[in-house]
Amino acid sequence: MSKIIVGNWKMNGSKALVQDFAQNLKEASLSSVAVICPSFPMIAIAREAWPSEVALGAQDCSPLPQGAHTGDVSALQLRDAGAAYVILGHSERRQEHNETPELIASKIEAALATGLTPIVCIGESEAIYEAHQTVSFLKDQIRSFATLLERAKAEARPFYIAYEPLWAIGTGRLPSLEEIEQIHAALFEEIGLAPLYGGSVKLENFEPILKLEHVGGLLVGGESLKTEKFVSMLSR
Ligand code: PGA
Numbered sequence: 001m002s003k004i005i006v007g008n009w010k011m012n013g014s015k016a017l018v019q020d021f022a023q024n025l026k027e028a029s030l031s032s033v034a035v036i037c038p039s040f041p042m043i044a045i046a047r048e049a050w051p052s053e054v055a056l057g058a059q060d061c062s063p064l065p066q067g068a069h070t071g072d073v074s075a076l077q078l079r080d081a082g083a084a085y086v087i088l089g090h091s092e093r094r095q096e097h098n099e100t101p102e103l104i105a106s107k108i109e110a111a112l113a114t115g116l117t118p119i120v121c122i123g124e125s126e127a128i129y130e131a132h133q134t135v136s137f138l139k140d141q142i143r144s145f146a147t148l149l150e151r152a153k154a155e156a157r158p159f160y161i162a163y164e165p166l167w168a169i170g171t172g173r174l175p176s177l178e179e180i181e182q183i184h185a186a187l188f189e190e191i192g193l194a195p196l197y198g199g200s201v202k203l204e205n206f207e208p209i210l211k212l213e214h215v216g217g218l219l220v221g222g223e224s225l226k227t228e229k230f231v232s233m234l235s236r
């Protein structure tokens with residue numbers, strides 16, 4: 001089965017970038033399952049402009065179904081705009097918006113209830129990594145949404161977990177291939193899913209990571225904004 005590559009545009013991009021991707025995607029023959037997660041305003045525009053084999057995702061959703069919640073966006077609205085996936089629990093949201101494990105679990109529940117596929121991010125700080133506590137920390141993070149994961153598995157619903165070491169995000173520093181494989185294998189043994197890897201993935205380094213046995217795919221930040229590079233990553 002092809003592995004999945006997810007682009008996370010974060011708070012970047014524009015209508016012009018959506019059109020730029022549309023041009024590049026026209027000639028591309030994709031070899032991975034491709035998902036791009038732009039900011040909310042670009043989702044519906046991209047759904048119109050891009051071929052259907054590129055799926056759309058959001059970077060967050062409300063845990064609530066609708067109502068008087070100014071500034072929030074529901075899972076159903078994301079579906080309506082053309083999203084099929086949603087990134088939840090990204091470390092930037094955990095840090096900048098104080099998202100708790102309980103809140104993230106309720107967002108996962110809302111996504112699943114609406115038929116969106118969750119991509120849930122987990123990852124350790126540099127201090128935890130240095131202390132060799134990574135795997136137990138990640139298992140703890142997973143525990144806070146394990147019931148939802150088990151339910152999704154029992155119902156044969158897709159569910160992704162992305163392992164993103166905090167110290168590797170946007171820094172150009174990555175764990176070694178051996179470390180990535182070791183951590184992913186330990187998580188696979190626990191949850192029966194091969195996590196995606198994220199953090200400083202580039203066109204130059206992605207191939208050996210994607211080939212690792214227990215890496216189910218990649219979550220790509222900065223490099224996913226570079227049209228040609230990202231399309232060529234999706235096509236190899
Ligand atoms: P990066 O970000 O690829 O720019 O390191 C990854 C992410 O935060 O999803």
